[in-house]
Amino acid sequence: MKEKLKVGVYGITGCAGCLLTVLYEECFKELIELVDLKAFPLVRSDTYKGNFDYIFIEGTVCFDEDIIVLNKLRKRTKYIVALGACSCTGGVPTIKNFLDQEKTLKLVYPAHNELKEEDPTPINKHIKVDYYLPQCPPSKKEIVSFIRCIAKGEVWKDYNDPVCVECRSKGNPCLLDQNKICLGPITLGGCGALCPSNDVICYGCRGPFKDANLDAYTNMLKKMGYNKKEMHDKMRTFSGLQFRDQEGGKTWLEK
Numbered sequence: 001m002k003e004k005l006k007v008g009v010y011g012i013t014g015c016a017g018c019l020l021t022v023l024y025e026e027c028f029k030e031l032i033e034l035v036d037l038k039a040f041p042l043v044r045s046d047t048y049k050g051n052f053d054y055i056f057i058e059g060t061v062c063f064d065e066d067i068i069v070l071n072k073l074r075k076r077t078k079y080i081v082a083l084g085a086c087s088c089t090g091g092v093p094t095i096k097n098f099l100d101q102e103k104t105l106k107l108v109y110p111a112h113n114e115l116k117e118e119d120p121t122p123i124n125k126h127i128k129v130d131y132y133l134p135q136c137p138p139s140k141k142e143i144v145s146f147i148r149c150i151a152k153g154e155v156w157k158d159y160n161d162p163v164c165v166e167c168r169s170k171g172n173p174c175l176l177d178q179n180k181i182c183l184g185p186i187t188l189g190g191c192g193a194l195c196p197s198n199d200v201i202c203y204g205c206r207g208p209f210k211d212a213n214l215d216a217y218t219n220m221l222k223k224m225g226y227n228k229k230e231m232h233d234k235m236r237t238f239s240g241l242q243f244r245d246q247e248g249g250k251t252w253l254e255k
């Protein structure tokens with residue numbers, strides 16, 4: 001019988017929401033049945049010392065310790081899977097990159113000034129990442145599909161349309177028509193347009209859609225009466241660093 005893939009599920013700085021998503025029955029069942037789950041420190045002591053085929057990682061790099069953990073894990077696995085918005089795009093913690101650093105540190109960690117902070121960044125700024133399962137928290141359906149795919153030895157294909165495609169196919173009324181800043185046109189879909197389907201704007205938690213026309217989008221928002229700060233505040237919620245990087249490292253969000 002073919003040997004099962006050796007898999008680990010780890011977290012660095014994060015809220016554990018992605019790890020808890022993996023624990024949902026439908027995801028965990030696939031992990032237990034289809035792969036050899038060697039390590040999952042959230043649920044049992046990590047005593048495994050061997051190598052992995054796949055390691056899933058939740059969280060953002062916020063401290064020097066996170067980089068040490070990432071480098072150690074990278075050396076022990078063939079493939080790294082960034083799990084969730086924090087890991088894929090930096091997520092909510094990266095808002096700190098756009099704030100006054102000193103004030104933030106005093107406000108959030110008044111009693112822990114000995115912490116060696118890093119500017120919050122997604123894990124691909126530090127190690128090679130092979131696969132991305134974005135969203136905050138990540139989609140159970142997508143995690144299950146990914147596990148089934150790798151267990152069969154098939155090649156995982158990323159979703160490649162903006163949120164608007166799924167939103168329009170569901171027949172949702174467009175929130176831009178209601179003069180709300182919805183990031184659907186510039187955000188990678190694959191969530192089934194979860195938020196607009198519930199009358200909530202898309203905040204971009206799956207990261208930027210790589211072929212998005214950012215200039216056309218911001219010009220449209222300008223015509224709707226929004227200023228730069230209002231647009232940037234929305235884009236910085238989950239993926240500020242990526243929107244900033246979209247123009248070849250030039251600071252798109254800041255121009």
Ligand code: SF4
Pocket residue numbers: 014015016017018019058059083084085086087091092135136137138
């Ligand atoms: S992506 Fe969301 S659920 Fe996952 S660690 Fe970050 S904040 Fe928590």
Ligand code: SF4
Pocket residue numbers: 163164165167168172173174175176182183184185193196202
């Ligand atoms: S509501 Fe948002 S996601 Fe839906 S079509 Fe309009 S802009 Fe796109």
Ligand code: SF4
Pocket residue numbers: 135136163187188189191192193194195196201202203204205206207
């Ligand atoms: S609609 Fe936007 S914010 Fe909501 S889950 Fe999808 S990508 Fe994330």
